[in-house]
Amino acid sequence: MVLDKLKDAVRKFLTGSNVYEKAVNDFLNDLTIELIRSDVNVKVVANLTERIRNRLTNEKPPSMIERKEWFISIVYDELVKLFGGDKEPDVFPSKFPYIILLVGVQGSGKTTTAGKLALFYKEKGYKVALVGADVYRPAALDQLTQLGQQIKVPVYGEPGNQDAVKIAKNGIEKFLKEGYQIVIIDTAGRHGYGEEQKLLEEMKNIYETIKPDEVMLVIDASIGQKAYALAQQFHQVSPIGSIIVTKLDGTAKGGGALSAVVATGATIKFIGTGEKLEDFEVFNPKRFISRILGMGDIETILEKIKSVQEYEEIQKKVEDALTGKGKLTLRDIYKQIITVRKMGPLRKVLQLVPGFSMLTIPDEQLKLSEEKMNKWLHIMDSMTYKELDDPSVIDRSRIRRIAYGAGVSPEDVKELLQYYDVLNKTLKNLRRRKDLGKLLFKQ
Numbered sequence: 179m180v181l182d183k184l185k186d187a188v189r190k191f192l193t194g195s196n197v198y199e200k201a202v203n204d205f206l207n208d209l210t211i212e213l214i215r216s217d218v219n220v221k222v223v224a225n226l227t228e229r230i231r232n233r234l235t236n237e238k239p240p241s242m243i244e245r246k247e248w249f250i251s252i253v254y255d256e257l258v259k260l261f262g263g264d265k266e267p268d269v270f271p272s273k274f275p276y277i278i279l280l281v282g283v284q285g286s287g288k289t290t291t292a293g294k295l296a297l298f299y300k301e302k303g304y305k306v307a308l309v310g311a312d313v314y315r316p317a318a319l320d321q322l323t324q325l326g327q328q329i330k331v332p333v334y335g336e337p338g339n340q341d342a343v344k345i346a347k348n349g350i351e352k353f354l355k356e357g358y359q360i361v362i363i364d365t366a367g368r369h370g371y372g373e374e375q376k377l378l379e380e381m382k383n384i385y386e387t388i389k390p391d392e393v394m395l396v397i398d399a400s401i402g403q404k405a406y407a408l409a410q411q412f413h414q415v416s417p418i419g420s421i422i423v424t425k426l427d428g429t430a431k432g433g434g435a436l437s438a439v440v441a442t443g444a445t446i447k448f449i450g451t452g453e454k455l456e457d458f459e460v461f462n463p464k465r466f467i468s469r470i471l472g473m474g475d476i477e478t479i480l481e482k483i484k485s486v487q488e489y490e491e492i493q494k495k496v497e498d499a500l501t502g503k504g505k506l507t508l509r510d511i512y513k514q515i516i517t518v519r520k521m522g523p524l525r526k527v528l529q530l531v532p533g534f535s536m537l538t539i540p541d542e543q544l545k546l547s548e549e550k551m552n553k554w555l556h557i558m559d560s561m562t563y564k565e566l567d568d569p570s571v572i573d574r575s576r577i578r579r580i581a582y583g584a585g586v587s588p589e590d591v592k593e594l595l596q597y598y599d600v601l602n603k604t605l606k607n608l609r610r611r612k613d614l615g616k617l618l619f620k621q
């Protein structure tokens with residue numbers, strides 16, 4: 179699979195005992211080697227590692243995040259950019275009926291992809307049909323027909339007819355009459371790379387007569403960065419075009435193919451990752467890179483960074499409350515508890531908060547805090563937004579309702595409200611004093 183050694187490099191980096199600077203250098207070396215092995219353009223790789231190094235020098239890790247984790251998050255970020263950035267392509271038809279024309283050189287995987295696409299849309303609930311317009315290879319129609327049978331999608335073809343455009347037209351007409359929503363046309367394509375120009379001319383021909391809603395160019399990932407020239411020409415002649423990169427499972431060069439296509443500005447909509455019809459997915463750069471770097475590790479790190487950012491936001495609110503600029507609502511407290519929980523066991527979290535490491539909190543008390551946090555979350559879940567924002571409206575009957583909804587006693591609800599009152603009063607008294615930790619986590 180593409181870039182499959184990066185996962186090991188990430189593991190090695192995160193768990194290794196090398197000093198940070200050396201670990202970073204080793205990782206960047208591994209990254210360079212792996213990207214070049216994957217046929218990503220050498221200049222592109224050099225730029226990438228330089229950008230990563232620059233960010234390491236110019237940016238600071240968020241507080242409470244280990245440097246190593248921060249480094250990996252930067253690598254993730256830059257790789258995502260290289261492979262298309264934030265956007266997940268829109269793969270759903272903008273209108274009905276929707277005609278898709280598949281083009282690409284022979285052997286790139288068009289016919290297989292026609293089947294995969296048909297299955298993809300069928301599973302999403304669309305009424306899909308296939309048209310076989312490859313007139314050069316007699317077996318092509320059989321291949322498509324078999325795929326169609328497998329997924330129970332009708333296939334139109336005219337064995338013996340040499341006029342691909344005519345077949346396509348007939349097929350579309352028939353299926354539109356029958357109420358099909360998406361019609362996918364499989365074409366012949368040219369023999370090999372080097373014949374791209376002819377391929378594009380041919381495509382233009384069919385395209386002008388058939389007027390499909392979308393043309394999808396199928397590119398075999400094993401051509402690596404050569405995909406750049408092809409995708410660029412295609413992108414220029416076909417404003418309604420998108421790209422499918424196939425065989426990412428069978429080649430080391432897939433990284434090169436993907437990054438090259440992205441660099442042309444063309445949209446990669448799908449990727450093929452195997453011979454089976456299910457081996458097909460919408461191309462999402464973030465998901466793709468997470469998988470390559472090791473889903474578990476990456477998600478944990480990104481989640482943690484997000485939690486810290488949220489935590490800092492709340493800290494700021496607390497500071498504002500302390501300096502008299504704002505007031506804490508129950509909603510803030512709710513958010514804070516959720517955030518703290520996401521960050522791990524309370525003791526560990528507290529150790530990270532400046533000032534807290536000095537505090538020694540007995541174990542039973544910590545355990546109590548965890549239980550109490552749970553209870554309070556349930557209670558706040560049973561409150562309305564109005565109640566969360568302004569607890570003063572909570573009277574006895576509301577307390578009963580909330581307690582009932584949360585499965586706790588009214589005393590528990592009262593305790594939370596008291597805590598809230600005390601907190602805000604104390605905040606008022608303590609303005610400018612910064613030992614908020616004690617306040618927020620005391621029993």
Ligand SMILES: Nc1nc2c(ncn2[C@@H]2O[C@H](COP(=O)(O)OP(=O)(O)O)[C@@H](O)[C@H]2O)c(=O)[nH]1
Pocket residue numbers: 282283284285286287288289290291367424425426427428450451452453457
């Ligand atoms: N490993 C792998 N093989 C693929 C993939 N897509 C297509 N193939 C294989 O590539 C070969 C050519 O595919 P085909 O659909 O006939 O290409 P066409 O000539 O463009 O229509 C077939 O053996 C397919 O099974 C893929 O994503 N992964």
Ligand SMILES: [Mg+2]
Pocket residue numbers: 288289290312318364365366
């Ligand atoms: Mg074919």
